[in-house]
Amino acid sequence: MIDLSKKTTQAKFAQLVGVTQPVISGLLMRGVLTSGDTAGNWLLAYCQNLRDVAAGREQTDSGLDLEAQKARLASAQADKVEMENEVRRGNLAEVAVLEWVLTSAGSLVGAALDAIPAKLKRRLASLTAADILIIETELAKVRKTISELSLEDIEAGEDDEDD
Incomplete structure (x- = not known):
């Protein structure tokens, strides 16, 4: 022995x-x-x-124990089900759909901005070519600013509105 x-x-x-x-x-x-x-x-x-x-508390080669892995899997499965429910409720959309909507909206806004100088010229006969150029320049600045927006810029703008 x-x-x-x-x-x-x-x-x-x-x-x-x-x-x-x-x-x-x-x-x-x-x-x-x-x-x-x-x-x-x-x-x-x-x-x-x-x-x-x-x-079921055995240590695996990666250093994670089986209980932790099971808990992580259960959490991921719960997240997946919750996301599927949100999609069904219409609270979530695929990135491709959002990109299409934003691109379409951007095109409509761009077309509306492009039409402003001509509409002003028709309605206000007193506007000179220099006045129209100033308006077009300002609209171009707005378009540039909008095209360069990031999510951080939008979130920062929301924070400013809350203040």
Whole structure:
């Protein structure tokens, strides 16, 4: 019999617990057993590992335990179902649909801006060519500003409105 207060070999410990030496070597590599420890400490660690595996708390090669992986999967599945529900309710849309809507809206706004100088010229006969040029220049600045907008700019503008 093995003296549990002394160090032992992998082969002898494997024989004691009824596994092969490579299994014990694997437990040492995974950090379940500590190299150079006593047979008693190895036995305690081995039994704790068996309890952890049985309870689903086994450490994987990536360092994540099975419980954490299951919780992460359950959370991702819940997120997926919630997103599908939001799509069905009409609260979410695909990026491609949003791009199409924004592009179409941008084209309509651009056409409306382009029509302003001609409408002003027809309605206000007193406007000179220089006046129309000033209006066209200002509208061009507006178009440029709009075309360069980012999500951060829009969010910053919302923050300013809240103040």
